[in-house]
Each structure stands twice: as structure tokens, then as C-alpha cells.
Amino acid sequence: MRPTAKRTSRTKSSIRLCEEKLSCVVVNAEAVFTCSECKTAQCDKCEKSVHSGIKFEFHNRRRLERPSPDKLCQGTASGTACVNRNYADVWCEDCKHRLCLDCFDKSHAQGRRKTHKKISVNEYHRRQLRALQDTVKPLSPVSDNDDSLTYVSCPQDISLEENMSFASFHSDHSHPSSGGSIPDICQDTNEVNLMAREMDAFLMDDGRYTECQSFELANDQEELQVTSEEEFMEKLSCNKDAMVKIISIFGNTGDGKSYTLNHTFFGGKEVFQTSPEQESCTVGVWAAHDPVNNTLVIDTEGLLGVTSNQNQRTRLLLKILAISDIVIYRTRAERLHVDMLNFLSDASKAYLKHFSAELRAATQRYNLSVSNIGPAVIIFHETLHTDVLQLRGGKEGITPEDLIRGKFKKSECTIDAFSSLHYVGTRTMNPPTDFKPLQKAVKDLLANNTVRTARRPAVVFQSLKCLNEKFSGDIDKPVPNTFPDQYFTCTAKCKACGSRCMRSMNHDVDEFQHQTEENKHCQYQHQYGNKIYLCKKCMHAKGQRKVVVPKTSSSGDNTWVGLGRYIWSGYVLECPNCGIIYRSRQYWYGNQDVEAIVLAEVAHIWPESNLGLDGTHNAARKVLDSLNYMADTIGSVSAKPTKYLAEWTADQIAPAYWIPNSKILACAKCGEEFTHNDQKHHCRGCGQGFCDTCSSYKRPVPERGWGLEPVRVCKDCLQGEAKEGEAPVTARKVGEVVTSTLGAVASAIDYPIGMLKDSARPAYWIPDEEISQCYVCSTEFSYKVAKHHCRACGQGVCGNCSPAKLPVPSRGWDYPVRVCLKCEKKKDKL
Known part of the structure; x- marks a missing residue:
């Protein structure tokens, strides 16, 4: 849940606080931006700090919009100041104001307002909705099966209004039952008229495009068909001082890219050629000038089409994408395909690794003004039988753009080079396709000059010419592999020469060794x-x-x-x-x-x-193994007598109120019985015997003579007080000091032994510091799980995964030694 300013359990503030807290000037600074990659809201200072590096400057960020005033508390109108800008909770029927619960309590606590009647805001909206629905009148009577019913007005339900996301530009015009958007018949008349006026301003009548025509900018061999800036201007039919933005379209062949450009930018006029024939009507790259919107529109050859060199076509398309300000990827499929993800990922990598550096060089060479930030991408997805991607989880939930980024991540693809990513989905059950959502998306991006600004056509021509001269020449054709042999052969490769094993997969089951092609040396x-x-x-x-x-x-x-x-x-x-x-x-x-x-x-x-x-x-490891074996044998034989002797010695110097170790058989708190390996502890307050967990608390016990220093106590003595009466504890204190000193000496002795073990490690053993978990079962090593080495493979394994002992003559172990379960299965090959 995102933090808000002074949120209480009764009200909800509309103020969103900075979640980064990296460079905030004040405490609880108000967030101004939200980053879809960082998944956080950020203030101005933190936004600049987080995205200052080149790795993060391409993150998709947008400025937070304040909620609609009709959703907020009107406390000022009622004589109170809603400092938190809370959302309205109740509607006062007498004051006719929306108020949060805090402001309502303050303004209606006394006087005449104390008797005012209140209802919830949701109930108020429901009443308004029912009242407006009663006024809806159809223009003409129609049958029940007629879907052409038109209403003068139809108010939207508040839940639908909250789920709308104009940032993603969804459309489902041909399927009114879909929850992705509100059908046109359910929109208010004023809103419909406003949208119509905006679209008319963006897309004028067809008469404005009478003189528009396209021309071939580059052929399928990557050769520019325009030789100079003057010729480029002449074919565009635009002023040399005009400021334009570049919009290009990509997608698979036959998906209607040219048709989309004609209806999105040119009022349906066939500026770019379309054809019902099977052969592709767009070969190479074609361009046209949109004089209404001051854009240079580029149509490209479709992917997955028949071509003499697929790699050369892809290189040409990537160069066009690099000079574009807005990229439209047109896909007409029931679901998004991986070929789109791969193409956009390759374009992002190419832009970051090759094109951005060359464009920067072009700015110095030709004195151009070219942005180093990649283009904005619009994925225009049209379906017939399936739903388009929609917002999930409410207004601040998972957007379609988030879902697409998840698909990129799952496919191990990256789109870091692009300045932003947008999704436009439309479901067309009854043609023609509705391009208004795409027009609105393009209109908003053209109006945004914060990332990429318009530039003269000469700059566009010089940028494309620079990239085409730099990245040209012969390129290998992709070799078709009709039989993918690597799908069925062993995946093992020689570490020394890289040769691949040519046997079938899992041939080790048949006890066949790896073998290279024709016994390659x-x-x-x-x-x-x-x-x-x-x-x-x-x-x-x-x-x-x-x-x-x-x-x-x-x-x-x-x-x-x-x-x-x-x-x-x-x-x-x-x-x-x-x-x-x-x-x-x-x-x-x-x-x-x-x-x-x-x-x-x-x-x-x-x-x-x-x-x-x-x-x-x-040799050194064999000597250490012998010493360890000898030490373990002596230690296991003398373990019990040594423990009994230690407990008897401790009882001799224990205070009088302590229970003797010989009488402590189980923990006084949890009741768990002690074994010969368990350590018994005494509470300094009550003197009872406890396990380590039940006596892990500390507090001063001066009433027992332990002074003001914190000492070990049980949980009951931690919360209560020990009995009065001092007991002689000096002998016990001296014993603890001696024990601590001996423990420090033992640790000092263990350190050079550890260094000796590492120096005696055979070369093929994995060093201890590089081993964190068992090689077989992946169990994390700890003080309870000992770390061992398999003498065959040298990997670190736990005791449960290395129970067997076998000779490993290939490693110089002629007698049985520790091996892991994996090597035990290959004992014939050791």
C-alpha cells in the first residue's frame, strides 16, 4: 500500500508521498512523478537523482495527475480546511457538500449542523445515476435485436468511470459487452462532441490531403532513392524550414500497415498503396508528408515476407526505426506473438549499441540536432475473437503496458532504449477497423516535446544518410536449417576446444561416452x-x-x-x-x-x-585427512567422560541456589530433554536449568550478587524480579572468565588450521569460500550442516549427499574416499 500524508483509518488522502526517499528536501515530500520500471512514486529531487545515469534515463516516467475535484472533500466550503486533501466519504444533504469524515466531524459537531443528515458518497452517486437514467429516451423505437440504438445521454456508473484508463488508449468499439471501455452509446453527449472536435482538429477533411502522395525513400537493397536534401524536400512537398516529427510503422506482412497509415493520417486517401493480391505491395521504404499534423510518415516492408536476404531487410528497418520519433508496431493477431518481442528487443539493443553513438557523431559532423533518447513505441493490437489487454485491479492497478513489459522480461528481451511504451487495443467484430484510439495516442505523443522535439526535414535526411553510409555493405544470408539437429543431440561441449558431442541426448543412460564428430582432436x-x-x-x-x-x-x-x-x-x-x-x-x-x-x-x-x-x-590433503581421522576418533571416545567431568567441575563452583547439573534432565521451561550433545544453562535469577533458546535473555541481577552487568536469565525472570538474598558467585565469575579465555585461545588455534586446510586443497576442489550450498540437494551450509568435498568432482556437498566411499584412481585416491551421490552413479568411470 502506498504511503499517504497523515492517513488515518477513517479517511483517505489524495496526496501521494515520495517512496524513494533518496534526495527529499523535506520529510514526507509529495510525489510528482511515477516510474513504471522503478515501481515507485518520486518527488522532483528523487526523480532526477534516480534517473541521472544512462542506465535509468530511459525509464518510462509520467507526471502524477491530481484527482478530479468532484471526488475530493469540500471542507473549505464548510468552514474547515482539509489539509490532507482527503477523498470525500459522505454527502451532507443539508449543506449540499462532499466531506471526508474528519471534516464532517469538525464542522457538524455543534450548533444547527449537528442535526444535518449525511449519506455515503457512493449512495449519493447511485441516486444521481438512477435519476439520470429515468431521463434517457430513445430517438426511435427499434426491435430487441437491433444494435443501432442511439441515446441522447447515458450517465456512466461510477465503478466504470474509475476503471477507465485513457493513458493506454483501449478500444472495443465493436463489442459493447467488453469491460475494457465504454461504448459510444453510453457516453455523455458533451463528451462525445468534445472527442469529435479533438479528432477533427487532428484529422481534417480529406480535401486537405488531395496533393499528398508517397515516394520510395529506399529500396530493398538499402539504397537511398533520394540523392540530396533539395530532392528530398521536393518529393515531400514541404517547406525546408518546416519542423516535422517522424512516424514509422512496422509489423508482419499482410497485417495492413499501409491501410493503417492511410486512415490514421490521411483521412482514408490511398497515399500508401494497398492491394488485395498475395504479393506484398510495399517493398523497401516509402515516405509521405502529412501537412496537417506536420509529420513525416514512413511505411516499411513487412516482416516474415519472402525476400532474397532477410538479414538485409531487418537492418534497413532498424535504421528507419532509429531516426523515428514515434514507432507504431501493427499486429493483427488474436494474441501478441514472440516475433514482435524479438524485433523490438533487437531494435532496442541496436539503438543502444550502434545507432546512438553514430547519431551523436552525426550531431558534431553535420551540426545536427538529434536526440540521444530512443523513440516512443505504440503497439497497435487488433483482434477478432479474443479480448485486448485491459487494465487490471482498478485505476492504479496493472496496466496493459505492465503486462507487455512482463512478456518482454519472460522472453528475456529488453526495451531499455525506448523513451516510452504504449498499448492500443481494438477488437473488430464488424469492419471497418476503428482507428480513433490510435489517432488519439499519436496526437498525445506528437504534442509531447519533453523527450523528442520536431526538426527540419534536412536533419532527417542527413541522419538517415549517415546511418545508411555507416551500416551498409554485404551481409550474410540466414542459413535455413530444415533439420534442427541440436534439438536431439547431446548439449555437452568440450571446455577446451568447444566441440559439441554428437551422440543423442541422455546417452549416458546407455553408458556411452561423449564423442565428437569424426573423433575431432x-x-x-x-x-x-x-x-x-x-x-x-x-x-x-x-x-x-x-x-x-x-x-x-x-x-x-x-x-x-x-x-x-x-x-x-x-x-x-x-x-x-x-x-x-x-x-x-x-x-x-x-x-x-x-x-x-x-x-x-x-x-x-x-x-x-x-x-x-x-x-x-x-599429498597434503591425505595427511590432513589422517590427522582429522585420528582427532575424531580420540574425541568420540572421550566425549562423554569429558562432558561429565566438565559438569561436575561447574557444580563445584556454582552458587548455592543453582540446581546441580546432575539433577537437570530437561529444560525447566519447554520440557525438552537434554542429550549428551546439548548444553545446559542456568538462569542467574532463579537458578533453574534451561536450554539455550529458553535462556537467551539478559538483564542485571544485582539482588543475586551479579552486579549491574546484564547476565543470562530465563523469560520469567526477565519479566519479574529475582528473590532477594545474595549468594557467593565469585567462583562462578572466575570460571566464566577462564572459559572465555580458553575459548579465545581455541579460536586462535582454529584459524591457522583453516588456512592450512585451504593450502592443502587439491587444485580441482572448489574453494570453501565459493561454496554456499550443497552441489546435490542445494541445502544452504551452516554451522549445523557441515561442508565436505567430493573426492571425484571436487564440489562441496553435505553429509547426507555423500554417504558412500569409493576409490577414485583417476584423481589419485586408490583407497575408498568420500564421493557424492552423482559421482557414485558413475563409479565405473572414476
Whole structure:
């Protein structure tokens, strides 16, 4: 719920406060703008601060409009000042004023007004509606099935009035039952006349367009058909000092783009050619001048049509879009298609990455005045059987523009380059199409000069010429893929060379290894260590591929003996058939190179594979594992005696009113029984034994001799008072200080051990600081969930996801070690 100024539970203020609170000058500053991307209302200062960067300057922002005065409290007329500008709650039948509840109570608390009668505002509107409906008279009697009934006036219900959104320009003229808009027969006569006058001012009679005609601006090969500014002016038939805005239209072929422009800007005159034939009547780019509205209207070739080079056509359309002030995307479909989302997203990316920089360069090169902000986009959506997008959730609910932005986000598309996005929907069940909503949307955007202003036609020509010279030349044709092989083949790619596996999907179920096309050779990458060693004797004599990996010790050596030999003789290569075939430092000098003993082969590195030489040197980790095993064994054997001894020692120095540890079997508050791993705590107030949760409170207990420092107490003693009478607590205080000191020493010892563990980590293990959750079950690690490493893949796993122990000879572990559930399923490949 949005914040309002001094809102109470009885009234509702019309003042909307700033929700950013970033650069507000005063507390509770009044909001002036609302941003559909930020989803917040903002004051002047915050709006400038938030949208100062280039990343946010294209956000769709609009100025908040004050509510209609006939909805607000008339407290001033009744002698009170409604400082919060509240909405009216009641109607005083005697004063004939709308008042909020606060103002009504103030002005009618005493005197004659105390007896005034009040009713709710909604009830007052309902009465007015019924009274006006009684005055509605049809002009002529018609049958029940005739839908041509015309009324002199028909007042709108207040609920319908609140759900109207002229910002989105919805139309449903051919389907009066739809809730998206009010049919013409239900509009007040004055309102209809006003809209008609506005449309007449925007779209004059056809006689004004007698001399208008279109000309080819660029052909389908991206070649400009106008060579100079003078020729451009002559074909436009306009003054060189005229100030115009550019409006272009895009959409799929056959959706009626040329027809839309003719009826929106030229009173139905066929300025742009239309045809009932199957062949497209618009090839390339055509332009015409609208003298009434001072606009340069551009018609473009339709998308999805047959062309020699689809990429070249798309590049031409994107260049036209870049110089436009208003872009109309015309779609005639029952639902919005993904091709529209992809085209507008590509246009946005192209504008930000290429066109904006080139347009800025053109401003300096030709001394032009070109806006760096992208055009406004109008999506003109016409349906036949389905409803158009409509406002949801009331006046401040989800708009059609919000729904469209959600579709862009779901499709991973972006429209950051466009200055604003508008939706115009119309459902045409009985032709012809009603273009008045589109005309109104274009009219409002033409009148808005805050983002893009009109400019001379010469500037338009030079801008288009600049972009066409910069982005031209040959472009590859899209290669049609009649059989999308990647839909059915394995998605794995080699990390080193990028080659794709050519086997079918999920081939690992059949225990087939990854395989590239025609056994393509891989490239050696040092960071992956994708070089494997093969026993030369087994390969030549027996024809067997036996992979050997560098290890700290042989399979017959224990940890300590293997470590000693590793320090003295270096790493070892051990073949399963031939035994030890190589030691890196077997002699003091003259040791052979490893590749003279074995066959080296560069292998593909597939995702989750265990190949490669990196990480097989694990001598330090083996030593740490041995130490940890020894420490865990000693600790588990001596855990219970140590705990009993600690509790007995604590009882010897405990105050007299404390319950001995030996008699505390369960928490005195929650009743949960203690186990040998649970810590017992004493309340300093009552001396009872509690668990950690029930004794996590602190307050001074001076009546027991604990001084004025906060100490541990239970919940009951936190709210009450402890019993009077001091007890000797000095021994206990000294014991706590000693315990804290020993704990600090233990922490200081744990720190270098942690550093040692990290330094002993094999190279293929993921560092502890980069692991936040289990690799298998995605459980977050905490002090209760220990972090372990799988010896096969090196990922961090929890104890539940690594219960098995298996040898991993490919990583240098010849004896059973911890592996995760995923690697356990691939035990034959370890």
C-alpha cells in the first residue's frame, strides 16, 4: 500500500508521498512523478537523482495527475480546511457538500449542523445515476435485436468511470459487452462532441490531403532513392524550414500497415498503396508528408515476407526505426506473438549499441540536432475473437503496458532504449477497423516535446544518410536449417576446444561416452590440464589403453610411508597391469622426461568429467585427512567422560541456589530433554536449568550478587524480579572468565588450521569460500550442516549427499574416499 500524508483509518488522502526517499528536501515530500520500471512514486529531487545515469534515463516516467475535484472533500466550503486533501466519504444533504469524515466531524459537531443528515458518497452517486437514467429516451423505437440504438445521454456508473484508463488508449468499439471501455452509446453527449472536435482538429477533411502522395525513400537493397536534401524536400512537398516529427510503422506482412497509415493520417486517401493480391505491395521504404499534423510518415516492408536476404531487410528497418520519433508496431493477431518481442528487443539493443553513438557523431559532423533518447513505441493490437489487454485491479492497478513489459522480461528481451511504451487495443467484430484510439495516442505523443522535439526535414535526411553510409555493405544470408539437429543431440561441449558431442541426448543412460564428430582432436589448455598419459607398454604390447595419472604414492603404500617417498622421490605413475612405471625424482640427476616413458594424448574436457592431470597431487590433503581421522576418533571416545567431568567441575563452583547439573534432565521451561550433545544453562535469577533458546535473555541481577552487568536469565525472570538474598558467585565469575579465555585461545588455534586446510586443497576442489550450498540437494551450509568435498568432482556437498566411499584412481585416491551421490552413479568411470 502506498504511503499517504497523515492517513488515518477513517479517511483517505489524495496526496501521494515520495517512496524513494533518496534526495527529499523535506520529510514526507509529495510525489510528482511515477516510474513504471522503478515501481515507485518520486518527488522532483528523487526523480532526477534516480534517473541521472544512462542506465535509468530511459525509464518510462509520467507526471502524477491530481484527482478530479468532484471526488475530493469540500471542507473549505464548510468552514474547515482539509489539509490532507482527503477523498470525500459522505454527502451532507443539508449543506449540499462532499466531506471526508474528519471534516464532517469538525464542522457538524455543534450548533444547527449537528442535526444535518449525511449519506455515503457512493449512495449519493447511485441516486444521481438512477435519476439520470429515468431521463434517457430513445430517438426511435427499434426491435430487441437491433444494435443501432442511439441515446441522447447515458450517465456512466461510477465503478466504470474509475476503471477507465485513457493513458493506454483501449478500444472495443465493436463489442459493447467488453469491460475494457465504454461504448459510444453510453457516453455523455458533451463528451462525445468534445472527442469529435479533438479528432477533427487532428484529422481534417480529406480535401486537405488531395496533393499528398508517397515516394520510395529506399529500396530493398538499402539504397537511398533520394540523392540530396533539395530532392528530398521536393518529393515531400514541404517547406525546408518546416519542423516535422517522424512516424514509422512496422509489423508482419499482410497485417495492413499501409491501410493503417492511410486512415490514421490521411483521412482514408490511398497515399500508401494497398492491394488485395498475395504479393506484398510495399517493398523497401516509402515516405509521405502529412501537412496537417506536420509529420513525416514512413511505411516499411513487412516482416516474415519472402525476400532474397532477410538479414538485409531487418537492418534497413532498424535504421528507419532509429531516426523515428514515434514507432507504431501493427499486429493483427488474436494474441501478441514472440516475433514482435524479438524485433523490438533487437531494435532496442541496436539503438543502444550502434545507432546512438553514430547519431551523436552525426550531431558534431553535420551540426545536427538529434536526440540521444530512443523513440516512443505504440503497439497497435487488433483482434477478432479474443479480448485486448485491459487494465487490471482498478485505476492504479496493472496496466496493459505492465503486462507487455512482463512478456518482454519472460522472453528475456529488453526495451531499455525506448523513451516510452504504449498499448492500443481494438477488437473488430464488424469492419471497418476503428482507428480513433490510435489517432488519439499519436496526437498525445506528437504534442509531447519533453523527450523528442520536431526538426527540419534536412536533419532527417542527413541522419538517415549517415546511418545508411555507416551500416551498409554485404551481409550474410540466414542459413535455413530444415533439420534442427541440436534439438536431439547431446548439449555437452568440450571446455577446451568447444566441440559439441554428437551422440543423442541422455546417452549416458546407455553408458556411452561423449564423442565428437569424426573423433575431432582437442586443443591443449593449460588451465584445464587436458593431457592424459597412457602406459606405452600396454599400448604397444597388448593394444590396451591404460590411463595413468600422477599420484603422491602407489596403491601399496600407506599415507605416511607414501608421504615420505613422495618427499624423497617425487610423484609416481602406476599402471594397473605393469605397476610403477615412473617416479619423477627417482635419481639425484638424469631423470627421464615423463613423456619418454608414457604416451601423451590431448583429451576433451566435458562437463563433470574427471579427466586431466590437475588436482591429482593430494599429498597434503591425505595427511590432513589422517590427522582429522585420528582427532575424531580420540574425541568420540572421550566425549562423554569429558562432558561429565566438565559438569561436575561447574557444580563445584556454582552458587548455592543453582540446581546441580546432575539433577537437570530437561529444560525447566519447554520440557525438552537434554542429550549428551546439548548444553545446559542456568538462569542467574532463579537458578533453574534451561536450554539455550529458553535462556537467551539478559538483564542485571544485582539482588543475586551479579552486579549491574546484564547476565543470562530465563523469560520469567526477565519479566519479574529475582528473590532477594545474595549468594557467593565469585567462583562462578572466575570460571566464566577462564572459559572465555580458553575459548579465545581455541579460536586462535582454529584459524591457522583453516588456512592450512585451504593450502592443502587439491587444485580441482572448489574453494570453501565459493561454496554456499550443497552441489546435490542445494541445502544452504551452516554451522549445523557441515561442508565436505567430493573426492571425484571436487564440489562441496553435505553429509547426507555423500554417504558412500569409493576409490577414485583417476584423481589419485586408490583407497575408498568420500564421493557424492552423482559421482557414485558413475563409479565405473572414476
